[in-house]
Amino acid sequence: MIGSEVDEMSAGGRVTFRGNDPVAAAAATVSESTPTKCQARTRLYQNGALIAEGFPVADISEHLQQDATVVWLDLHNPDRADLAVLSEEFGLHPLAIEDAVLEHERTKLDRYQNYLFLTAYAVHLDAETGQLATSELAAFITKRALITVRKDDGMDIGAVVSYWDGSPDLAKNGVGYLLHGLLDNIVDGYFATVQSLDELIESVEDQVFADNPRDQGAVQRRSFELRKSLVLLRRVVLPMREVVNAVLRRDLGIVDDAMMPYYQDVYDHVLRATEWTEGLRDLVTTILETQLTVQANRMNVITKKVTSWAAIVAVPTFVTGFYGMNVPYAGFGKPWGVGAAVAVMVVTSVSLYFVFKRRDWL
Numbered sequence: 001m002i003g004s005e006v007d008e009m010s011a012g013g014r015v016t017f018r019g020n021d022p023v024a025a026a027a028a029t030v031s032e033s034t035p036t037k038c039q040a041r042t043r044l045y046q047n048g049a050l051i052a053e054g055f056p057v058a059d060i061s062e063h064l065q066q067d068a069t070v071v072w073l074d075l076h077n078p079d080r081a082d083l084a085v086l087s088e089e090f091g092l093h094p095l096a097i098e099d100a101v102l103e104h105e106r107t108k109l110d111r112y113q114n115y116l117f118l119t120a121y122a123v124h125l126d127a128e129t130g131q132l133a134t135s136e137l138a139a140f141i142t143k144r145a146l147i148t149v150r151k152d153d154g155m156d157i158g159a160v161v162s163y164w165d166g167s168p169d170l171a172k173n174g175v176g177y178l179l180h181g182l183l184d185n186i187v188d189g190y191f192a193t194v195q196s197l198d199e200l201i202e203s204v205e206d207q208v209f210a211d212n213p214r215d216q217g218a219v220q221r222r223s224f225e226l227r228k229s230l231v232l233l234r235r236v237v238l239p240m241r242e243v244v245n246a247v248l249r250r251d252l253g254i255v256d257d258a259m260m261p262y263y264q265d266v267y268d269h270v271l272r273a274t275e276w277t278e279g280l281r282d283l284v285t286t287i288l289e290t291q292l293t294v295q296a297n298r299m300n301v302i303t304k305k306v307t308s309w310a311a312i313v314a315v316p317t318f319v320t321g322f323y324g325m326n327v328p329y330a331g332f333g334k335p336w337g338v339g340a341a342v343a344v345m346v347v348t349s350v351s352l353y354f355v356f357k358r359r360d361w362l
Helices: 057-064 080-090 094-101 157-166 168-173 175-208 215-247 260-323 335-358
Strands: 006-008 015-017 039-046 049-053 069-076 108-111 116-126 131-141 145-150
Touching: 039 057, 039 157, 049 168, 057 069, 057 080, 069 080, 069 175, 080 094, 080 145, 094 116, 094 131, 108 215, 116 175, 116 215, 131 175, 131 215, 145 175, 157 168, 157 175, 168 175, 175 215, 175 260, 215 260, 260 335
Parallel strands: 015 131, 069 145
Antiparallel strands: 006 015, 039 049, 039 069, 108 116, 116 131, 131 145
């Protein structure tokens, strides 16, 4: 297990993350014989039953010639030469191959003559920093095959395989069953991430009105980081709603009646995650505005207190300055003159103190 280390990608500054060990995750599906230089995973379903996994990639064409067979092929971090194998094996369009190679594609579902091309992102939230990282995934969806292209090891492919193994009764629904497991895993990641962001934002809310002004700088930095994460999450989640909605179209022939309720559930989760993300983004904006208001109010209170103390200090300054003039005045050169000056300063200063205190200026 590599853990959840976060790595900064050089291209475009996008942050990605590491997931399970690419060798240990779903180890039984790893193909030992593949024409690609990258790691490949394979699975074969026939008549709704899993009959082979980890078989050579070159055997895919032979398996697809048999009736009622569905194949899953997964490539981990392939290059253009590796994807050229896909083009020869499945007759994929060069533009789709190009999109599968390029990074930072937007979440989308493109329709070609005999298949669909999907681009999506898995997400991971660092609870310590509030930073959101993404892992890009491309998928070719044909009538009898699902081909996934993972551009890094952030996507937990072991969890997807575990879902398929946990619902063997749905395997008879073909590619729709495989695609649902993939989309459901990705969307569940969105939902878990937005829930974690909600908890982090609640903790920031509690700090906004903290008595310690030194904590306010940390609150501001945390709020900006969470807002950045929410903006990135929204950029990933919002198009997924259209992707799932497009997959539900009956003319595509991917989702049959048996799988329709499962996809409706995924669509509902996407909608809830989208609405939750929008609400949290507005909430973070409100927190930032509230913090600025609180800081302005605190500054007003400080200014009011400093002004009040300055007014109190101004009284003895005025009296001593008046009596310091080099001219005769009442009590000039006499002991009671000093006492009178002191009495005026004390009485006036104390009176101003109580007046300001009663008006909550001090």
